[in-house]
Amino acid sequence: MNRYVFRFTKTGSMRFISHLDLQRLFRRMFKRLEVELMYSKGYNPHPKMNIAQPLSLGFESNSEYLEIETEKSYDIIDMIKRGNEALTEGIVLTAGIEAVPSPKNLSSIVEYAEYAVCLPTGGLLISNEALDYFNSQKSIIVNKRDKKTKKKVEKDVKHLIYRLTWTQTDENELRIHTILRAASNEVLNPMLLMEALCESVGISFEQETCRIVRTDLYCLEDGILIPLLDFCGSGKEGLYEKRKEK
Amino acid sequence: MNLEHKLEEILMRVEKPARYIGGELNSIKKNTSEELTRFAFCFPDRYEIGMSYMGLQILYHHLNRTDHTYCERVFAPAADMENEMRQANLPLFTLETKTPLREMDIVGFTLQYELSYTNILNMLDLSGIPIRREMRDETSPLIIAGGPCAFNPEPLADFLDVVLVGDGEELLPEICRRYGLWKRSGLVKEAFLKEICTLRGVYIPSFYEPFYSDEGLYAGYQKRIHEAPDRVLKAIVSDIEAIDFPVKNIVPLIEVVHDRAVVEIFRGCTRGCRFCQAGMIYRPVRERSKETIHKLALEQLRNSGHQELSLLSLSTSDHSEFEAMVTALMEDCKREQISLSLPSLRLDHFSFKVLEEIQGVRKSGLTFAPEAGTQRLRDVINKNLTEEEILSALDQAIDLGWNSVKLYFMIGLPTETQEDLDGIVDLARHIMELAHKKSDHNKGRFNVTVSVSKFVPKPFTPFMWCAQDTTEAFDQKHFYLKDRLKKIKGVTYRYHDSFTSHLEAIMARGDRRIGALLYAAWEKGCRFDAWTEYFRSDIWKALLEDYSIGTNHPSVSEIPTDAPLPWDVIDCGVSNAFLRQEYESALKGYATPDCRYGCNDCGINAYTPCPWGGVL
Ligand code: SF4
Secondary structure: OEEEEEEEEEOHHHHHOOHHHHHHHHHHHHHHHOOOEOEOOOOOOOEOEEEOOOOOOOOEEEEEEEEEEEOOOOOHHHHHHHHHHOOOOOOOEEEEEEEOOOOOOHHHHOOEEEEEEEEEOOOOOOOHHHHHHHHHOOOOEEEEEOOOOOOEEEEEOHHHEEEEEEEEEEOOEEEEEEEEEEEOOEEOOHHHHHHHHHHHHOOOOOHHHOEEEEEEEEEEEOOEEEEHHHHHOOOOOOOOOOOOOO | OOHHHHHHHHHOOOOOHHHHOOOOEOOOOOOOOOOOEEEEEEEOOOHHHHOOOHHHHHHHHHHHOOOOEEEEEEEOOOHHHHHHHHHHOOOOEOOOOOOEHHHOOEEEEEOOOHHHHHHHHHHHHHOOOOOOHHHOOOOOOEEEEEOHHHHOOHHHOOOOOEEEOEOOOOHHHHHHHHHHHHHHHOOOHHHHHHHHOOOOOEEOHHHEEEEEOOOOOEEEEEEOOOOOOOOEEOEOOOOOOOOOOOOOOOEOOOOOOOOOEEEEOEEOOOOOOOOOOHHHHOOOOEEOOHHHHHHHHHHHHHHHOOOEEEEEOOOHHHOOOHHHHHHHHHHHHHHOOOEEEOOOOOOOHHHHHHHHHHHOOOOOOOEEEEEOOOHHHHHHOOOOOOHHHHHHHHHHHHHOOOOEEEEEEEEOOOOOOHHHHHHHHHHHHHHHHHHHHOOOOOOOOOEEEEEEEEOOOOOOOOOOOOOOOOHHHHHHHHHHHHHHHOOOOOEEEEEOOHHHHHHHHHHHHOOOOHHHHHHHHHHOOOOOOOOOOOOOHHHHHHHHHHOOOOOOOOOOOOOOOOOOOOOOOEEOOOOHHHHHHHHHHHHHOOOOOOHHHOOOOOOHHHOOOOOOOOOO
């Protein structure tokens, strides 16, 4: 059995396609590449293909991860090259690695996600004190919609924030860099955090104008964050970096 | 704020935003230069419906393979998107380059079903293009339309500049090519219309003026311009084997109704069912060879990564090389793990072997379309399918493990009586009895679904003169059937709203004055009339009253066979004499055999070779 892990982007208007759409897209891509995926057993077999962490509709990403299992072995560089011809603008395979087969799939080892956020401030300069205050609170409360009751409930998410830093380059925009918990059983959606932050520093929040880019996914080893791709390949051999096309 | 920026914000709020982004695999990007004729292919329904329609892929390919035209796609935005667009003042745009429609050269609509007409008006309005032709000027794009409903274009005549009738693969690129030349000539629009009006298949509504009798009945038309032909003969592609068929189909990013590779195996039909418009207007039958079909199918699958292949035609089993073709395709599909779907099969021994092979244990989709409940009425409509054939096919099917069947019927057919309704019930009962008799073979429960639709008289069919039942009569028949069918255990009964069929008839057979009704309906908010959840029967009912369109209106009542018809200006190639003769045979209960047993002189061979007469 062979296992391959790919890193890919989801940018531009492709941020509007759903997780399911993305899975279909990759299934068709492998079909076109004539890469035969392994299938699960059972009455309704499905291909062994897994995307590490669903990305919310509307977010962009530089680093998403996809893993597949195959019976035969394939050339990773060839798969990436031809795969990119079978994909669409905005979804680009940027790296890949032949990984050691593992009983745990990617979804179960992801611990943290890193985001770059652009927040329009509507012409206001936000003072560092205001931001510091938000960050240093004992608890940071977000309004979360309960999945079952659909009611908004308050939730302290302070412990889910690994890092939160900012820079303001001009009066129209606040740039935020943050690393948040993204484990399968415990996730913090950056949109919720941004809403809370805006409220705290006194700017109005609009989901439509808040641009969020996921920049990487990490797992945790001895308390150190390790990017998913580095973790999957022991070392960097086999890593293929796609040259940025003009 | 520019269009793309506004759009991005809106897309964060609407349902299924990927409907509006384009960028699919195999969609075409061209450098937009002044020289190109910019064509917007508009499907007046949602993305998911339009992208499942093969005609779009065919014409997209034929236009984009030229170097003179760039064809882009547009679909009707859903209600939430429409609201957002109107609020933000965002005009309707093409998916490929996000160009506002009003900046395109030609805006073309495909007319697949009558209940999409209000969407056409709405799409024009959302584009900021005046809906009525007379309100448009030299700077407006040319508004054109084609497709099966273009055979009676009159209800839309006030809104369209050009109507293309018949096969579009050759005609549409030619119109676009000439448009490019005209654009550079500096002449007025009327000059262009005069130039193209002599091409076969081109109807220019403004060149013809209908007139009416004192009683307000349609009485004929006058030409306004002598260059215009007296009647417009449909465009015909004589040899479909010789023309390109798309193999690099656009692959939608989101789930659409049909996500699959599709090859059209032939166009037309020799069976001659008398209610069926497609069977008349697509004559004669033109086939692709099995080799070509096979090649096209494999190439499409390779270029798309699709997991399903379907063959397109009006009656799959009638292809002259059907068995050899399907056997070969089946082998390849099996090897490549592609599921093969074969719609409208005639259920004989071979078909069962095929279905057994391609469906395996998951048996689904066994369907029959007897259309009428008695042999007498089936002879009237010329549906060549007997009860014995159905029962013997089911006998085999049950042995092979099928445990459900769907039956399609139509009610309100000409000459129908209560006996014919009873016939529907009897057939369902006989099938259940057969299933019970064989129950030792078949352990599970057997299920029959009876799906009933309503007869809509369509132009260019032998039944084009017939009355349609009133909605009250339809409803009575519906309750009659419902009461009786619900008593048979294992039978599921499906029925759709009667009023929409009534409207369909009004638009299908209406004259130019129906345009005012459409406009009023759109103004009052009607959109997506084919969608139950959006259909505003209250508005439509009130409007029919305002426009005095009652049960005696010529679009729904019987028309004398010598009366002028609103679609007389179009010539579908099949002669009126043939249609009239077929109507007479119908009333006498005489069936007309399939053309392949002998040519029935429908008249199409006066325009293009038809080799099918008597081939069997
Ligand atoms: S010309 Fe004859 S064989 Fe051909 S479609 Fe007409 S009736 Fe049938």
